[in-house]
Amino acid sequence: MSxxxxxxxxxxxxxxxxxxxAAAIIVPAATFAWGPDRxxxxxxxxxxxxxxxxxxxxxxxxxxxxxxxxxxxxxxxxTYTDDQTLTPGKEYTFYVxxxxxxxxxxxxxxxxxxxxxxxxxxxxxxxxAKTNDTKAVGYINASNTTPKSVxxxxxxxxxxxxxxxxxxxxxxxxxxxxGATNGRTLSDTIVSTGVKLGFDDLNGDLKGCNEFAGYVTxxxxxxxxxxxxxxxxxxxxxxxxxxxxxxxxGTTVDYLxxxxxxxxxxxxxxxxxxxxxxxxxxxxxxTKLANGSNPSGVAVSDKIVQASGINIGNYGxxxxxxxxxxxxxxxxxxxxxxxxxxxxxxxxxxxNGAKQDTADVTLNKDECKPDECKPGIPVGDKRCIDECKPGIPVxxxxxxxxxxxxxxxxxxxGATENIVAIVGLGALIASIVYYVASRRALNQ
Numbered sequence: 024m025s026x027x028x029x030x031x032x033x034x035x036x037x038x039x040x041x042x043x044x045a046a047a048i049i050v051p052a053a054t055f056a057w058g059p060d061r062x063x064x065x066x067x068x069x070x071x072x073x074x075x076x077x078x079x080x081x082x083x084x085x086x087x088x089x090x091x092x093x094x095x096x097x098x099x100x101x102t103y104t105d106d107q108t109l110t111p112g113k114e115y116t117f118y119v120x121x122x123x124x125x126x127x128x129x130x131x132x133x134x135x136x137x138x139x140x141x142x143x144x145x146x147x148x149x150x151x152a153k154t155n156d157t158k159a160v161g162y163i164n165a166s167n168t169t170p171k172s173v174x175x176x177x178x179x180x181x182x183x184x185x186x187x188x189x190x191x192x193x194x195x196x197x198x199x200x201x202g203a204t205n206g207r208t209l210s211d212t213i214v215s216t217g218v219k220l221g222f223d224d225l226n227g228d229l230k231g232c233n234e235f236a237g238y239v240t241x242x243x244x245x246x247x248x249x250x251x252x253x254x255x256x257x258x259x260x261x262x263x264x265x266x267x268x269x270x271x272x273g274t275t276v277d278y279l280x281x282x283x284x285x286x287x288x289x290x291x292x293x294x295x296x297x298x299x300x301x302x303x304x305x306x307x308x309x310t311k312l313a314n315g316s317n318p319s320g321v322a323v324s325d326k327i328v329q330a331s332g333i334n335i336g337n338y339g340x341x342x343x344x345x346x347x348x349x350x351x352x353x354x355x356x357x358x359x360x361x362x363x364x365x366x367x368x369x370x371x372x373x374x375n376g377a378k379q380d381t382a383d384v385t386l387n388k389d390e391c392k393p394d395e396c397k398p399g400i401p402v403g404d405k406r407c408i409d410e411c412k413p414g415i416p417v418x419x420x421x422x423x424x425x426x427x428x429x430x431x432x433x434x435x436x437g438a439t440e441n442i443v444a445i446v447g448l449g450a451l452i453a454s455i456v457y458y459v460a461s462r463r464a465l466n467q
Contacts, residue, residue: 056089056105056175056176056177056178057076057088057089057090057173057174057175057176058173058174058175059170059172059173059174061074061077061169061170061173062074062077062169063077063078063079063088064077064078064079064124065078065079065080066078066080066081066082066233069124069125069126069127069231069232070124070125070126070231071125071126071129072125072129072134072135072168072169073123073124073125073134073135073136073137073165073167073168073169073231074123074124074125074168074169074170075121075122075123075124075137075140075163075165075168075173076088076090076120076121076122076124076163076173076175077124077173078122078124081122081233083233084120084122087120087122087124088173088175089105089175090119090120090121090161090163090173090175091117091118091119091120091144091159091160091161091175091176091177092104092105092117092118092177093105093107093115093116093117093118093159093177093179094107094115094116094118095107095113095114095115095116096113096114096115096116096242097114103118104177105177105178106177106178106180107177107178107179107180108180108181108182109150109179109180109181109187109189109245110245111183111185111187111245111246111247111286111287112244112245112246112247112287112340113244113245114192114242114243114244114245115242115243115244115245116240116241116242117144117159117161117177117240117241117242117243118238118239118240119142119144119161119163119238119239119240120236120237120238121140121142121163121220121229121236121237121238121239122233122236123135123136123137123140123168123229123230123231123232123235123236124231125137125230125231125232126231126232127230127231127232129231130230130231130232135230135231135232136228136229136230136231137165137167137168137228137229137230137231138165138166138167138227138228139164139165139166139167139219139227140163140164140165140219140220140221140227140228140229141162141163141164141165141217141218141219141220141227142161142162142163142164142213142217142218142220142239143161143162143164143213143214143215143216143217143218144159144160144161144162144213144214144241145159145160145161145162145214146159146189146191146214146243147159147179147189148188148189149186149187149188149189150179150180150181150186150187150188150189150245151181151186152181152183152184152185152186152187153181153182153183153184154180154181155178155180156178156179156180157178157179157180157181158176158177158178158179159176159177159179159189160174160175160176161174161175161176162174162217163220164217165227165229183247185247185248185249185286186247186248187245187246187247188245188246188247188248188288189243189244189245189246190243190244190246191211191214191241191242191243192241192242192243192244193211194208194211195240195241195242196208196209196210196211196213196218196239196240196241197209197239197240197241198220198225198237198238198239199237199238199239199240200222200235200236200237200238201222201234201235201237202221202222202223202235202237203222203223203224204221204222204223204224204225205237207225209225209239209241213239213241214241218239220237220239222235222237244287245287246286246287246288247286247287247288248286248287248288248290248373248374248375249284249285249286249375250282250283250284250285250286250290250371250373250375250378251281251282251283251285251378252280252281252282252283252369252370252371252378252379252380253280253281253380254278254279254280254281254367254368254369254379254380254381254382255278255279255281255382256268256276256277256278256279256367256382256383256384257276257277257279258270258274258275258276258277259274259275259276259277259349264279265382266382266383267382267383267384267385268383268384268385269384269385269386269387270352270384270385270386271352271386272352272353272354272386273351273352274351274352275306275349275350275351275352276303276349276350276351276352276384277347277348277349278297278347278348278349278350278367278369278382279345279346279347280295280297280345280346280347280369280371280380281343281344281345282295282335282338282343282344282345282346282371283341283342283343284338284339284340284341284342284343285341286340286375287340288340288375289337289338289339289340290337290338290373290374290375291337291374292334292336292337292373292374293334293335293336293337293338293344293371293372293373294331294332294333294334294335294371294372294373295327295332295333295335295346295369295370295371295372296327296328296329296330296331296332296333296369296370296372297327297328297332297348297367297368297369297370298328298367298368298369298370299328299350299367300365300366300367301355301357301365302352302353302355302357302358302363302365302386303350303351303352303353303365303367303384304350304351304353305325305328305348305349305350306348306349306350306351307325308322308325309325309347309348309349310322310323310324310325310327310333310346310347310348311323311346311347311348312333312335312344312345312346313344313345313346313347314335314336314338314342314343314344314345315342316336320345320347323335323346327346327348328348332370332372333346350367352365352384352386358386358388359388360388361387361388362385362386362387362388363385363386363387363388364383364384364385365383365384365385365386366381366382366383367381367382367383367384368380368381369381369382
């Protein structure tokens with residue numbers, strides 16, 4: 024059964040007298056996803072004044088304060104929810120219910136009619152990567168209702184590693200009711216300044232009672248901008264592209280830059296630029312571009328190795344492009360003895376950011392002149408000279424039979440001299456005593 028059919032089945036309001044007797048209920052907005060805090064009513068006891076979406080037991084909708092819902096476009100109405108996980112490339116239908124809760128017997132006098140009724144939705148431009156609970160909010164505003172504005176929101180989740188942009192699907196906003204405006208297309212300004220609602224005309228006037236209620240739907244598309252870039256190299260004349268090749272001085276190599284739009288949006292004015300390392304020189308006139316418009320390739324500007332790069336055009340979701348050019352390995356004083364890695368960097372710039380990738384050319388420099396007297400010590404360094412004495416190299420004849428150098432005497436201090444003096448005096452006395460004792464022994 025359609026939502027509109029359920030609305031029609033809702034019973035008409037009871038009399039104003041009964042409504043006045045009904046007790047008002049205030050529900051804290053913080054408890055739910057709606058606001059503001061306001062007086063609530065039941066289908067049996069409607070309001071005595073114009074107010075929107077404050078009935079808690081609407082048989083076609085339930086609690087009217089929860090009046091914004093979302094589902095994947097094309098899915099059944101049973102899948103409407105308050106919390107939607109977004110998938111790039113898919114469309115989503117937003118549902119916003121409206122209902123002036125004033126009792127129907129107030130319409131004749133005009134007391135129950137809501138004026139200047141406007142519906143507006145605030146949709147986030149981006150739902151950030153790996154985030155939950157980004158809010159999309161729906162508002163119903165009027166000039167003579169209490170409160171003058173009510174709102175409700177749904178949560179939008181993004182479990183992907185990239186930001187998701189939400190874009191209004193043009194002319195998708197429709198109003199649904201039992202009046203002359205049923206099925207009308209509303210302006211896309213519903214997601215900016217808002218649109219007027221109405222029953223017989225979209226003039227902003229809405230009478231009280233469920234038969235004048237309705238809902239608005241509109242679609243948003245989840246877009247995700249993303250792209251890949253890769254860089255490869257090969258020896259000219261070969262067919263295998265690699266991340267690294269080994270080359271010699273004088274060899275020509277080919278580079279391949281691959282760009283692919285992996286997102287759901289068109290990327291305009293894609294620019295590719297390349298930075299060659301020292302030791303490589305660009306081969307003039309070698310750059311070619313291949314894409315959907317030029318599957319066999321076409322010659323393009325040599326500016327790929329300049330700071331400006333080359334603009335390769337616009338690319339829709341899923342499309343790609345290939346840029347190839349050549350470079351020559353030159354003699355270079357910057358090569359070191361052994362393995363030299365010449366790293367090339369390609370950058371792709373889009374209106375959604377830039378990415379880069381690299382490819383390497385390896386050059387082995389085997390013929391190296393001896394340039395060290397000792398491991399790690401270059402020729403000419405003073406450490407290369409072995410000396411027997413300061414300033415005298417080991418092959419000098421003065422180094423023959425050179426007596427060992429006596430280490431310099433340690434410095435004396437007062438305390439040390441006193442100790443030495445005491446020790447020396449004691450030894451002298453002991454010697455004298457020993458001499459005298461010896462003499463006596465001999466004389467006996």
